[in-house]
Amino acid sequence: xxxxEEDPQALSIQEGENATMNCSYKTSINNLQWYRQNSGxxxxxxxxxxxNEREKHSGRLRVTLDTSKKxxxxxxxxxxxxxxxxxFCAATDSWxxxxxxxxxxxxxxx
Amino acid sequence: xxxxxxxxxxxxxxxxxxxxxxxNPISGHATLYWYQQILGQGPKxxxxxxxxxxxxxxxxxxxxxxxxxxxxxxxxLKIQPAKLEDSAVYLCASSFQTGSNTxxxxxxEGSRLTVx
Numbered sequence: 001x002x003x004x005e006e007d008p009q010a011l012s013i014q015e016g017e018n019a020t021m022n023c024s025y026k027t028s029i030n031n032l033q034w035y036r037q038n039s040g041x042x043x044x045x046x047x048x049x050x051x052n053e054r055e056k057h058s059g060r061l062r063v064t065l066d067t068s069k070k071x072x073x074x075x076x077x078x079x080x081x082x083x084x085x086x087x088f089c090a091a092t093d094s095w096x097x098x099x100x101x102x103x104x105x106x107x108x109x110x
Numbered sequence: 111x112x113x114x115x116x117x118x119x120x121x122x123x124x125x126x127x128x129x130x131x132x133x134n135p136i137s138g139h140a141t142l143y144w145y146q147q148i149l150g151q152g153p154k155x156x157x158x159x160x161x162x163x164x165x166x167x168x169x170x171x172x173x174x175x176x177x178x179x180x181x182x183x184x185x186x187l188k189i190q191p192a193k194l195e196d197s198a199v200y201l202c203a204s205s206f207q208t209g210s211n212t213x214x215x216x217x218x219e220g221s222r223l224t225v226x
Contacts, residue, residue, distance in 0.1 A: 030210050035217075042114075042201060042217035043153070088152050096141055096205065096212030097166050100152040 006089055006101040014109055019076040021104040023089030024069075032065055032072045033090045033098065043088065046074075079108045112136065116202050116218035124226050128190035131221045135183070135204030141165075141212065142179055144187050145201040147220070153201055159185065160208050192225045199223070 007022045025032065031050045035043040049056045049065045049072065056063045062075040076083055086105045090098040115134040123129050135142050141160050145153035156175065158165040161182035170177065174193070179185040189196055199222045203215040 030212070033214070035215075042219045043203075043215070044217070045214040048213055090215075092212050094210045095158075095165055096160070096207070096209045097155065097158055098143070098212070098215060099155060100145075102152045 006087070006104045008104060009102065010105045010107075012107045012109070013079055015080055017079055017108075019079050019083070019106055019108070021074050021087055021106070023072045023074070023101055025072075025089075025091040026070065027091075027093065029067075029091045030094055031092045032063075033092060034061075034063060034072075034074050035088045035090060035100075037086045037088065037103070039085075046087075076106075079106075081108050081110050084108050114202055114204055114216050114218035116200075116221050118221055119219065120222050120224075122224045122226065123192055125194055126191040128188065129192055129223060130189075131187045131200050131202075131223075133185045133187070133202030133218060135185070135202070136206075136216055139204035139206050139216070140182070140208050141205040142185050143203040143205075143215065144177055144185070145203065147199045147201055149198070156187070156200075189223075192223075194225050197223055197225045 005024050033048045034046045037043045047058045049063050060077045065072045086103045088100045088103045090100045144156045147153045156170045157167040157177045159179040162179045177187045199220040201220045203217045205215050207213050
């Protein structure tokens with residue numbers, strides 16, 4: 001079973017617009033992580049937010065975490081064509097096990 | 111710093127044949143993961159090692175899949191015999207931290223398996 005579930009499944013935006021995707025998970029977590037995957041490549045870590053944090057920023061990325069709702073969101077501001085990729089959330093349990101969701105496929109058109 | 115190395119990158123086999131994938135994690139990383147990613151889906155955890163011990167293999171189809179991590183470094187994932195539904199990308203990842211301190215995972219480029 002997959003711990004994280006992303007919404008929407010696909011997102012198409014124009015350069016300069018913001019992209020927001022959401023993630024829900026089922027059980028208690030130690031942290032929640034977001035990864036990016038370009039077509040045919042491995043996953044690349046973007047940002048980690050701990051269970052006692054509510055918001056975190058990294059460059060054009062903003063992540064929020066609501067443990068009461070078991071949900072997280074990833075915002076990419078001022079998107080670029082190079083942001084075209086699939087984005088996955090992964091919930092980490094106390095054993096260090098990461099379970100990924102199905103991902104959000106983002107297409108940014110120039 | 112060298113990344114996670116995987117080989118082969120691509121493999122095509124007939125059903126019922128066997129295949130093995132190799133992974134060399136980043137030096138010093140205690141935790142190693144094998145994930146299966148079917149096209150259009152998210153990665154599914156097959157097995158997690160901490161050093162050379164298995165932490166979780168609950169989703170590993172043990173009748174056909176096996177994995178080992180000798181000396182707590184390199185790892186091999188084997189499928190025997192392969193089925194059509196095993197067609198996927200097999201991703202290896204490693205992490206320096208362990209257990210509740212687990213942070214960022216570093217992924218290899220993956221091994222793409224096609225079963226005909």
